[in-house]
Amino acid sequence: MVKAFETLDESKKKRIIDAAIHEFAEHLYEQASTNRIVKEARIGKGMLFHYFETKQALYEYLVDRALNVMEELYVQYIDVSEPDFIERMKGSAKLKMDVYRLHPDLFHFIGQVVLEKESRIPKALGERLEKMQQDGLTSLFSGIDLSKFRDDIPADDVMKLISWSIEGYGKELLAKLDGQTFVELEVDSYWHEFYAFLDVLKRIYYK
Amino acid sequence: MVKAFETLDESKKKRIIDAAIHEFAEHLYEQASTNRIVKEARIGKGMLFHYFETKQALYEYLVDRALNVMEELYVQYIDVSEPDFIERMKGSAKLKMDVYRLHPDLFHFIGQVVLEKESRIPKALGERLEKMQQDGLTSLFSGIDLSKFRDDIPADDVMKLISWSIEGYGKELLAKLDGQTFVELEVDSYWHEFYAFLDVLKRIYYK
């Protein structure tokens, strides 16, 4: 029963969740191994199946948790009232990069869940996930003040071009940061470079 | 011995190669199953190990073959004498998309080979692969006439922005095309749209 798991002391709980997320982040459901999870979490095999009835139940618990975390972070970063497209993208990009840097396993885990062809998750969770993706899109592209864009290129194209450019920039940055650890100050300097990059994009694509 | 395999009638040979490439395209080396390969190729298990001594030998044969195909296509599409950046990118994009559409398994297979952390392939093959990647980069970015670019943005940044934009466009196009089959005429219309898109990029990033 999950009850027993919830009343566990925080550190052991975290160890188990981290180990499980890590395993499911690196393998699809079928390939993920409960043996490796208990080993990494440093608990006996029996305990895992005491807390969660089956591998599937564990998986659903993790998906639920991941969705909660993401939904929480989401409102913190995305400002749908901001009419400037690039400014709104700024929040979205920060969200993505922060999640990636702070919780890389969670990031990959959600990726795997989405990727899983035969959806493993019950309808309710699937709908929440889909809603999250849908909201992500609409909250990025709707209610934008299009009049700021240069008008020799259709607004839709401008938004796509800007998105792709930011995506490319983010990927390059992530590759550069890969494996490094950062003090706050250094991270700040990367954000400054990013803001400068966004200004370049404004110069290119705004009137 | 590979000799016996090479003297096989073409259709059976193709069936085996296709099945094997397909399997290694969808799984990493360890996860790829010789059982599934022989099943898909409709041959007995014994035959596979008659033609190739081990799974590893089969794998290396496939990598070699894939490299040959890629090297051949490569010279056909990339014109290093073209000084116009976007024109050169055009060839590269066509190469990528054609390979993806015509030989999607081969495309993914090479991806898996590159991805494989502990390199499975002998040094000689590894060097060929690395050379291919290296050449791919240098032949895209060196010898470009930078004077065409607008000069309020560093040339390096312009090239990156253009690359990212084309990449994004390609990904969107591929998603749109996913699963569809095309007669030549329809494909042409997509290329025309692509050329128009490249003209937009020229308008944006060239003087």
Next chain:
DNA sequence: CATACTTCGACCAGTGTGGTCAATGAATAA
């Protein structure tokens, strides 16, 4: 008929799977 080559798939030992359960330890209640 004999010889050689092709083809098959049952079989091998090994590894790993999700899940169980008898046994022990530890804590609490009487």
Next chain:
DNA sequence: TTATTCATTGACCACACTGGTCGAAGTATG
């Protein structure tokens, strides 16, 4: 103290699948 309850372990289970082997059957050629 003893009795009871719950936490915890890891050996163990049946099963699935692995890369690779090999004896036998089939086929072609001499």
